[in-house]
Amino acid sequence: MKRFSSNITRSNFVTLSWFVFVLVVLQFLFFSVAEAQTYNKLEFVYNIEQMKGHLEQAIVNKENGNNTLTQAHIQHPIIEIYDAIEVQLDSVDSNHNTLLFNSLSQLSKNAGNSNLTQFKQETNGVNQILDKAVDLVAPGENSTLNLIVASWLLDAANMEYDSGVRNGKIIQIVEYQDAMGFISRSESLLNATLPELNKPMKATGDEAYKLYPQLNTKVLTMVDINDLYTTTNQIKQKIANITGF
Numbered sequence: 457m458k459r460f461s462s463n464i465t466r467s468n469f470v471t472l473s474w475f476v477f478v479l480v481v482l483q484f485l486f487f488s489v490a491e492a493q494t495y496n497k498l499e500f501v502y503n504i505e506q507m508k509g510h511l512e513q514a515i516v517n518k519e520n521g522n523n524t525l526t527q528a529h530i531q532h533p534i535i536e537i538y539d540a541i542e543v544q545l546d547s548v549d550s551n552h553n554t555l556l557f558n559s560l561s562q563l564s565k566n567a568g569n570s571n572l573t574q575f576k577q578e579t580n581g582v583n584q585i586l587d588k589a590v591d592l593v594a595p596g597e598n599s600t601l602n603l604i605v606a607s608w609l610l611d612a613a614n615m616e617y618d619s620g621v622r623n624g625k626i627i628q629i630v631e632y633q634d635a636m637g638f639i640s641r642s643e644s645l646l647n648a649t650l651p652e653l654n655k656p657m658k659a660t661g662d663e664a665y666k667l668y669p670q671l672n673t674k675v676l677t678m679v680d681i682n683d684l685y686t687t688t689n690q691i692k693q694k695i696a697n698i699t700g701f
Contacts, residue, residue, distance in 0.1 A: 478529040494601075496544065497594040501646035502605045503540045504586050505645065506612065507533040509637030511579050514567070516633070518575050523568045526575075528630050529637075530564045541589070549594045553581045556585050600651040600699050602645045603661075607695045609642035616680045625678065636675055646695070657698045 514529035538557065546553040559582050566578060594601065613635040620632030643665070650661045671687045 458665060473499060485592050487498070487502065498601060498608075500541055500544050500593045501535050501590055501601060501607050504590055505605055505609055505641045506638065507537055507586055509609070509633060509634065509641040510537075511583060512640055513633045513637040515576060515579055518567070518572055525633070527564065528635065530567055532634075533572075534560050534564065541593075544593050552585070552589060556582075556589060561600055567632050591618075601647045602649045603695050603699050604701060606642040606645040606649075606694045606698075609638045609645070610692055613638040613642070614681070615687055617675065617684055621678050621681070624680075633649055636672075639668070639671060639675065642691075653698065660694050660697050664691045667691050667694075 486595055510529045510532045514526045517525035517529065534557075538560070542553060542557075545556065555682075563578050563582055567575065570578065604685055616638065617635035618629045620626060620630075620635060622629040626632045646661060646665050648666075650658055650665065653661050667687055671684070671691070674687060
C-alpha cells in the first residue's frame with residue numbers, strides 16, 4: 457500500500473513538474489512576443505519622429521530660400537526611413553501606407569516650385585498623415601513609449617552632429633541640420649508628455665525639459681561633440697529616471 461501511494465506521488469510530481477514547465481515556457485513566449493511588439497512600436501514611432509525632424513528642417517531651408525537643402529531633407533524620409541515603417545503600416549492599413557508614400561513623393565516633387573505658404577501647408581498635411589500612422593500602429597500608447605523615443609532621438613542627434621561638425625565648423629550641413637531636427641522632435645515629445653506624468657515624475661521631466669535651451673545653444677555654437685554628450689546624457693538620465701529604462 458505504501459509503495460502504491462509512493463508511485464502515485466511520484467506520478468503526480470512528474471505531472472506537476474511538466475505543468476509548471478509548460479506554464480513557464482508559455483509565459484516566456486507571451487512576454488517575448490509582448491516585448492517584441494512593444495519594441496516594434498517604439499521603432500515605428502522613432503522612425504516617424506525622425507521623418508518629422510527632417511520635414512522641420514525642410515521648412516527651415518525653404519524659409520531661407522535654399523531649395524537644394526529643402527529637397528535633401530524631404531528625400532531622407534523617402535530614401536532612408538520609409539522602408540523601415542512600410543511593412544508595419546501596410547499590415548494595419550495599406551491605403552494609408554500608399555497615401556503616406558504618395559504624399560511624401562508629391563511634396564518632394566513640388567518642393568522647388570511651390571511658394572513658402574504652399575510648402576508649409578503641404579508639409580503640415582504630411583505631418584497629419586504621419587500622426588495618423590502612429591495612431592494606426594501604436595494606438596493609445598502611454599507616456600513611457602514617447603519618453604523612450606525622445607531619448608533615442610537624442611542618440612540619433614549625437615550621431616548626426618558628430619558627422620556634421622568638426623573643430624567648431626560644419627563639415628556636413630545636412631547631418632548638422634538633422635541633429636537640430638531630431639533634438640527639436642525630442643523636445644516636443646517630452647513637452648507633450650509632461651502633462652501626463654504624476655507630480656514627482658513631472659518634476660523630473662521639467663528638469664529635463666529645461667536643459668533643451670542649453671542643448672540648442674551648444675548646437676548653434678558648434679561645440680565639441682563631448683560637450684554635447686554632457687547635456688544629452690543629462691537629459692537622457694532624467695528621462696530614464698522617469699521610465700525606469
